[in-house]
Every structure is written in C-alpha cells, then in structure tokens.
Amino acid sequence: MITEIGHFALLLALALAVIQSTLPLVGAARGDPALMRTAIPAARGQLVFIAAAFAALTYAYVTSDFSVENVFENSHSAKPMLYKVAGVWGNHEGSMLLWVLILALFGAAVATFGANLAETLRARVLAVQGMIGVAFLLFIIATSNPFVRLDPAPADGSDLNPLLQDPGLAFHPPFLYLGYVGFSMAFAFAVAALIEGRVDAAWARWVRPWTLAAWMFLTVGIALGSWWAYYELGWGGWWFWDPVENASFMPWLAGTALIHSALVVERRDALKVWTILLAIIAFSLSLVGTFLVRSGVLTSVHAFAVDPARGVFILAILAVFVGGALVLYAWRAPALRSGGLFAPVSREGALVVNNLLLTVACAAVFIGTLYPLLLEALTGAKISVGAPFFDMTFAPIMVPLLFVMPFGPFLAWKRGDLVGTAQRLLLALAIAVFGTIAARAAAGADGPLLAPLGIGLGLWLVAGAVCEILWRARAFTAPAGETLRRLSSMPRAGWGAMLAHAGIGIVVLGITGVTAWKSEKVVQMQPGEAEDIAGFTVTFAGVAPRRGPNYSETVAGFEIHRAGEVIDAFESSKRLYDVQRMTTTEAGIITFYWGDLYVAIGDESDEGLTVRLWFNPLVPLIWFGAITMALGGLLSLSDRRLRIGAPRRARPAAPADAGAPA
Amino acid sequence: MRAAPILCGVLLALALAVGAAPAGAVNPDEILADPGLEARARDISSGLRCLVCQNQSIDDSEAPLARDLRILVRERLQAGDSDEAVVGFIVARYGEFVLLEPRLGPHTLLLWAAPAILIIIGVLVVFVSVRSRGTPRTAPLSKDEQRRLDAALEASER
Numbered sequence: 001m002i003t004e005i006g007h008f009a010l011l012l013a014l015a016l017a018v019i020q021s022t023l024p025l026v027g028a029a030r031g032d033p034a035l036m037r038t039a040i041p042a043a044r045g046q047l048v049f050i051a052a053a054f055a056a057l058t059y060a061y062v063t064s065d066f067s068v069e070n071v072f073e074n075s076h077s078a079k080p081m082l083y084k085v086a087g088v089w090g091n092h093e094g095s096m097l098l099w100v101l102i103l104a105l106f107g108a109a110v111a112t113f114g115a116n117l118a119e120t121l122r123a124r125v126l127a128v129q130g131m132i133g134v135a136f137l138l139f140i141i142a143t144s145n146p147f148v149r150l151d152p153a154p155a156d157g158s159d160l161n162p163l164l165q166d167p168g169l170a171f172h173p174p175f176l177y178l179g180y181v182g183f184s185m186a187f188a189f190a191v192a193a194l195i196e197g198r199v200d201a202a203w204a205r206w207v208r209p210w211t212l213a214a215w216m217f218l219t220v221g222i223a224l225g226s227w228w229a230y231y232e233l234g235w236g237g238w239w240f241w242d243p244v245e246n247a248s249f250m251p252w253l254a255g256t257a258l259i260h261s262a263l264v265v266e267r268r269d270a271l272k273v274w275t276i277l278l279a280i281i282a283f284s285l286s287l288v289g290t291f292l293v294r295s296g297v298l299t300s301v302h303a304f305a306v307d308p309a310r311g312v313f314i315l316a317i318l319a320v321f322v323g324g325a326l327v328l329y330a331w332r333a334p335a336l337r338s339g340g341l342f343a344p345v346s347r348e349g350a351l352v353v354n355n356l357l358l359t360v361a362c363a364a365v366f367i368g369t370l371y372p373l374l375l376e377a378l379t380g381a382k383i384s385v386g387a388p389f390f391d392m393t394f395a396p397i398m399v400p401l402l403f404v405m406p407f408g409p410f411l412a413w414k415r416g417d418l419v420g421t422a423q424r425l426l427l428a429l430a431i432a433v434f435g436t437i438a439a440r441a442a443a444g445a446d447g448p449l450l451a452p453l454g455i456g457l458g459l460w461l462v463a464g465a466v467c468e469i470l471w472r473a474r475a476f477t478a479p480a481g482e483t484l485r486r487l488s489s490m491p492r493a494g495w496g497a498m499l500a501h502a503g504i505g506i507v508v509l510g511i512t513g514v515t516a517w518k519s520e521k522v523v524q525m526q527p528g529e530a531e532d533i534a535g536f537t538v539t540f541a542g543v544a545p546r547r548g549p550n551y552s553e554t555v556a557g558f559e560i561h562r563a564g565e566v567i568d569a570f571e572s573s574k575r576l577y578d579v580q581r582m583t584t585t586e587a588g589i590i591t592f593y594w595g596d597l598y599v600a601i602g603d604e605s606d607e608g609l610t611v612r613l614w615f616n617p618l619v620p621l622i623w624f625g626a627i628t629m630a631l632g633g634l635l636s637l638s639d640r641r642l643r644i645g646a647p648r649r650a651r652p653a654a655p656a657d658a659g660a661p662a
Numbered sequence: 663m664r665a666a667p668i669l670c671g672v673l674l675a676l677a678l679a680v681g682a683a684p685a686g687a688v689n690p691d692e693i694l695a696d697p698g699l700e701a702r703a704r705d706i707s708s709g710l711r712c713l714v715c716q717n718q719s720i721d722d723s724e725a726p727l728a729r730d731l732r733i734l735v736r737e738r739l740q741a742g743d744s745d746e747a748v749v750g751f752i753v754a755r756y757g758e759f760v761l762l763e764p765r766l767g768p769h770t771l772l773l774w775a776a777p778a779i780l781i782i783i784g785v786l787v788v789f790v791s792v793r794s795r796g797t798p799r800t801a802p803l804s805k806d807e808q809r810r811l812d813a814a815l816e817a818s819e820r
Binding site: 234235237240241242243244344352356359360363364367368371375379381382383384385386387388389392393396397522523524602603607610 | 687689690709711717718719722724759761762764769770772773774776777785788
C-alpha cells in the first residue's frame with residue numbers, strides 16, 4: 001500500500017511540476033502577480049510529494065519488501081541497515097528519485113527564501129526548475145519506475161553490489177547529486193536572466209552562494225569517491241581517469257570557473273555573457289554526468305541500444321535542455337551589455353586566465369571521455385582513451401594555472417600591480433625553493449628528478465595563500481595589534497578563499513608524494529614471517545576466518561615494528577559476499593603523518609599468503625586538501641554578504657579595503 | 663615566469679610516472695627474476711587495457727584474462743622482444759582497443775590536437791573580446807567629417 005502511495009505521490013509531483021513550469025512564465029510575461037505566485041505553492045508541494053515518494057521507497061527497503069522489484073534487485077534481508085538505506089540510491093531508479101528530491105529541495109528553497117528577488121525573476125527561475133522537474137519525473141515514471149511490483153513476491157532479494165556496501169560509497173552519491181543538482185540553480189538563474197534580458201550584481205549575488213554550495217558538495221563527493229577507490233579496490237589507486245570519474249570532474253571544473261567568473265559579475269559588472277554561458281555549461285555537464293554514469297553508454301555505445309526507451313529519453317532531455325538553453329543564449333545574450341573595463345593585469349584579468357585554463361582543461365577531459373564513443377559510432381573503430389592521454393593533456397594546462405594562482409588574489413580590481421605582487425610573494429617563493437631543495441636532498445640523487453619541483457609547487461600554493469592573508473592584515477608592516485584587528489575583521493569569504501587555494505596546494509603535495517615516492521612489495525608470507533618496507537617491519541601473524549552479517553571473510557593479522565618495538569597491529573581481509581558470490585578487498589591501512597602503510601592480501605597457497613605492501617607517502621594530503629577546499633567553500637558561504645535572507649546592512653563607508661576576495 | 667614550462671614538465675612527468683609505479687595485481691609467481699625485465703614488463707602492462715574490465719590496466723586488474731596477458735607480456739620479453747614488439751604483438755591480437763594511450767593517426771588526430779586547438783581558440787577569443795572592449799564604441803566618421811579631417815591634416819602637414 002505504501003509503495004502505491006509513493007507511486008501516486010510521484011504522479012502528483014509531476015502534475016505540480018507541469019503547473020510550476022507554465023503558469024509562472026505566463027504570469028511573468030503578462031505581469032500578473034497572482035499567476036507568478038503559483039510557483040511558490042507548486043514548488044513546496046513538489047517537495048512534499050517527492051519526499052513522500054522517497055520515504056515510501058526507503059520504507060520498502062528498510063522493511064525488505066521484496067514484492068517491490070527495485071528492492072528485490074538491490075537488497076537482501078541480511079544486509080546491514082546502513083546499506084539497506086543506502087541501497088535506495090545505489091541503483092538507477094532510486095538514484096533518479098534522489099536526484100529529483102534534491103531538485104525539489106532547491107526549488108522549495110528559492111520559493112521560500114527568494115522574497116528579496118525581483119518577482120518576475122523568481123517566477124522564471126522556479127519555472128525553469130519546474131521544467132527540469134517535469135523532464136526527470138517523466139523519465140522516472142515512464143522508463144525508470146522504482147515502484148514496480150513483483151507477483152509472486154520472492155522470498156529474499158539479490159543483494160546490493162558488495163563494492164557499494166561501504167560507508168564511503170553510501171554517502172558518495174548524495175553529495176555528488178547535491179553538487180550536480182546545485183548547478184541546476186545556476187542554470188535556472190541563467191535561463192531566467194536570458195528571458196528577462198537582464199543580469200546585474202543582485203543576480204550574481206544570488207547565483208554565487210548556490211554555485212559555491214554545489215561546488216562544495218561536489219568537492220566532497222569526488223573526494224569521497226576517490227578515497228573509496230583508494231581503500232576498497234585493493235591497490236591504493238586514488239584516481240583513474242575513468243569515464244565515471246570524469247563525469248563528476250567536468251562539472252567540478254566548470255563550476256570552479258563559474259564561482260570565479262560570477263565574482264566578476266558581482267563586483268565589476270563584467271563577464272556577464274560568459275558567466276551565463278558557463279552556468280549553462282556547468283549544468284549541462286552535470287546532466288551528461290548523471291546520464292553517462294547511469295545509462296551504461298560508457299562501456300559501449302551498444303549498451304545504449306539495449307534499453308532504447310531510456311536511451312532515447314536521455315538524448316531528448318539533453319537536446320531540450322542543453323540545446324534549448326544554447327539557442328536562447330544565442331538569441332538573447334547579445335542584448336546583455338557588459339560594463340566594467342579593466343586592464344589585462346588586474347583581478348579581472350587574472351580571473352579571465354583562470355576561466356580560460358579551467359574551461360580548456362574541462363574541454364580536454366570532455367573530448368578524451370567522449371571521443372571513443374563518437375569514433376565508434378561514426379566509424380566502428382574501437383579505441384581506448386585512458387590515463388596516459390589525460391595525464392599528458394590535463395597536466396600541461398593545469399600546471400601554468402596553478403603557478404599563476406597565488407598572484408590573482410593580490411591584484412587589485414581594474415588595474416593591478418604585477419611587480420608589487422611578485423615582491424609580496426617573495427616569502428612564498430623562498431619557501432617553495434627551500435622545499436624543492438629539501439625534497440631533492442631527502443629523496444637522494446637517484447630519486448625522481450621532477451618530483452621535488454612538484455613539492456615546490458604545492459608549497460608555493462599553500463604559502464602564497466597564507467602570504468595573501470598576511471599581506472591583507474599588514475603583518476610585519478603594521479603594529480601587531482593592528483594586524484590582529486585586521487585579521488579578526490577580515491570577511492569570512494577572505495578566509496574561505498585562502499583555505500580553498502591552500503587546499504589545492506595540499507592536494508598537489510599529496511599527489512606528488514604518492515606518485516613519486518611510493519614503495520611497494522609483493523611477497524608470499526608464512527605466519528611468523530616478516531617483511532621490511534619504508535623503515536617498518538611488518539610481521540604476519542596468521543589468518544583466521546570470520547563471519548559478517550552477509551559475508552564471510554578471511555582475516556590476516558599483522559604487526560608493525562620499528563626499531564625493534566611493536567608500534568601497532570592491524571588486519572587486512574578479503575570478503576566473500578554470500579548472495580552475489582563476489583569478493584572484495586578490505587585493505588589494512590595505517591595512517592602516519594607522512595603517509596600510509598597499505599597492506600592488501602591475495603590468495604593463499606602452500607607457499608604462503610600473497611601479501612601486497614605499499615608505503616604511500618603524503619597520500620592522506622590528497623583528501624585532507626580536498627576537505628580543506630570544501631571547508632573554504634563553507635566558510636565563504638557563511639559570510640554574511642552571501643547569506644541568504646541576511647538583513648542588508650548599510651554599505652560600509654569604505655569598501656575600498658582591497659575588497660573581499662573570492 | 664621562466665619556471666612555468668619547467669613546472670609544466672614536472673606534473674607531466676609525475677603523471678607519466680603514475681602508470682609505472684603501482685603494484686596492482688601482479689602475483690609473486692608472475693614476477694620475473696631479472697629486475698630490469700620485470701620493470702619493463704610492469705611499464706608495458708600499465709599501458710594495456712584489461713579487456714573484460716572497465717578501464718583498468720592489466721597491471722591493476724585481478725581478472726584471469728589480465729593475468730594471462732601479464733604472463734604473455736613477460737614471455738615475449740623473455741624471448742627477447744623489444745617493448746614496441748611486445749605491444750605490437752598484443753595489439754595485433756586484440757586490436758587497438760587494448761592500448762590505454764591511443765596511437766597518433768588519422769583517426770585520433772583530432773583527439774590529440776584538440777587541447778592545443780582549444781587553448782589557441784580560447785586565447786584568440788579573449789584577445790579579440792578585450793580588444794573590442796578596449797576601443798570605445800563610437801560611430802564612424804561621416805563622409806563630410808572625414809573630408810574635413812583630411813583637409814585639416816593636409817593643412818597641418820604643409
């Protein structure tokens with residue numbers, strides 16, 4: 001019964017979405033406030049009904065109702081509760097439901113907190129959101145219905161893919177979707193602005209926090225996914241340039257460009273036309289990302305043909321939204337006049353460089369990801385575009401961007417002082433050079449030649465971000481009290497930008513460390529035997545079987561010694577899941593400040609247990625850096641300037657305080 | 663600013679090194695006694711795609727087919743083949759799909775050239791839009807104005 005209520009709620013949500021996408025548009029065109037305001041209850045109602053549908057599906061999962069096909073296919077009665085709940089979005093149908101739930105959440109947020117928006121703009125934004133809702137709800141109901149029943153009901157389910165039964169992956173999709181759908185806000189605002197023919201600072205002030213929030217969630221989502229791959233796939237890889245990863249990375253790159261270009265619109269009334277285009281691109285890539293991952297088209301073009309209804313629907317949605325928005329853009333964008341002149345060397349100029357390189361990097365990833373599909377569709381030739389291609393094209397675009405990044409925040413709007421900025425960054429340069437030399441000395445002459453420069457680049461980014469804050473606080477040039485006062489009154493957006501920029505540097509340090517100085521051993525060990533790696537001695541204690549809720553595992557015990565003393569003990573195991581008969585690796589990972597000791601076990605034979613040992617220097621910094629970036633976004637969001645609905649303060653007398661950076 | 667191209671090379675080389683380093687799925691019984699040969703085998707394996715997996719190299723994959731290919735690569739190396747000959751042997755058997763780094767050819771020219779083309783287009787677009795923005799938008803001189811200007815210039819040159 002509850003399942004049918006969920007199904008019905010979904011249909012009601014669709015009806016409301018149709019209303020939300022039409023009446024407010026008509027109202028805005030005619031200047032009829034009553035029609036425009038229909039968007040508000042429609043958006044709220046949509047949230048209520050989709051939430052009800054989502055709750056109904058969750059209920060079916062929690063109670064293991066295998067008469068629901070979706071539950072039967074993706075759950076099992078013995079599965080732990082966390083994964084019963086996570087199973088709701090661990091499949092195509094359920095994940096689409098989560099997608100529209102988040103969309104409805106954002107729509108209701110605009111309806112509720114958007115009172116300070118111009119009435120026509122709010123009506124149009126909500127209408128565009130409504131259209132996205134209509135498309136996705138139709139897609140779910142017509143081709144991907146999670147509420148289909150089975151008769152007779154099977155006795156038990158066929159379980160969730162064991163690789164997905166993991167805390168990292170349980171929360172990975174919701175974060176990713178919060179990011180993807182978050183960009184729908186930027187998209188809706190962009191399309192509404194094109195219809196209105198008007199983009200101003202107030203528009204940018206609304207778009208920025210939404211984009212920043214979406215970017216922050218996407219950052220966390222990608223980091224979670226990478227961390228999961230690191231510990232779950234059993235060999236310590238953290239990024240594979242897999243099409244599925246690229247699908248989430250492309251919107252991230254476009255979104256990163258967007259939060260920077262929207263800043264120029266807000267502060268200087270320039271780059272409007274470009275920012276609108278970027279907003280359309282960011283959401284289009286989110287759509288492509290959602291569908292690429294879910295349609296199976298990535299493994300082969302032919303997977304698309306297996307389920308033609310879904311494939312055609314997906315293409316239609318892409319064509320309508322991406323094509324429609326671009327046509328509207330081509331038609332209306334020339335009417336948008338940009339103000340704000342600026343010199344090439346200026347904050348605006350730096351942000352243009354940022355946008356240029358990020359966009360090209362994004363395009364390179366896009367082409368590399370889709371080229372094999374296109375080639376196969378056109379000529380039938382099958383090629384692979386793997387990590388080597390992306391490494392060779394992405395790195396040369398990103399390294400120059402990273403190198404000039406610390407300069408940006410120092411430059412003034414309109415006209416910047418490059419020589420002065422270079423002088424202010426001397427301290428960061430000194431730290432970077434010192435770090436490079438130290439890394440070279442520590443690694444020895446036979447170490448990788450270029451890796452010390454990678455360490456230098458990472459330190460340059462971190463120190464450059466810190467230098468900027470110190471400079472703004474007039475550290476070393478003003479009395480200490482003055483510096484402290486300036487630090488405490490610095491806008492949170494300033495601290496946020498510093499954290500985000502420093503976070504990139506931390507990620508670079510982690511990537512360099514693990515790439516250049518990773519050490520590995522593959523051995524066969526008998527109980528009691530020991531193996532040395534990276535200054536540690538790892539002793540194998542023996543294996544024992546163990547029972548989990550829905551799997552049996554072989555657990556190997558290890559002890560770590562250094563300088564003759566036991567410093568820790570840990571386990572590494574291989575799990576065999578009961579239902580799907582699939583094995584997963586649960587690596588033993590001991591994290592030290594300077595790296596991870598990573599131990600995975602293989603098969604057992606007469607000669608012993610196959611043990612793979614790695615020492616991954618600096619690798620935790622990759623995720624620590626990503627979290628630092630996300631925290632920077634959070635701090636920026638909490639800035640009162642961006643807080644939604646914050647009472648407007650009288651404009652401070654002197655906004656000339658060098659201005660809050662991104 | 664001179665450091666930029668050097669640094670550019672840094673990450674590139676770092677990235678290239680990624681493929682060679684991880685131990686992936688190699689089993690102890692597969693490892694060759696000769697460390698030089700084994701290093702070459704690892705290097706080659708990391709560039710070959712496991713055909714039954716999604717986007718994993720045979721060096722990383724635990725699939726039986728990947729193991730067979732790893733052993734095949736090592737056999738060819740032990741038989742004295744050069745790296746190119748080993749890769750050529752595998753490609754002849756399994757097609758170009760097996761290469762994670764697509765070969766440069768007419769069918770991949772666009773792929774390899776795209777990033778450079780995009781950078782050039784991007785720089786041109788920025789340049790042109792900055793130029794057009796920098797020049798104030800004023801109406802061109804009318805014929806009468808032009809004639810008077812020319813006359814004035816002529817007068818001043820005399």
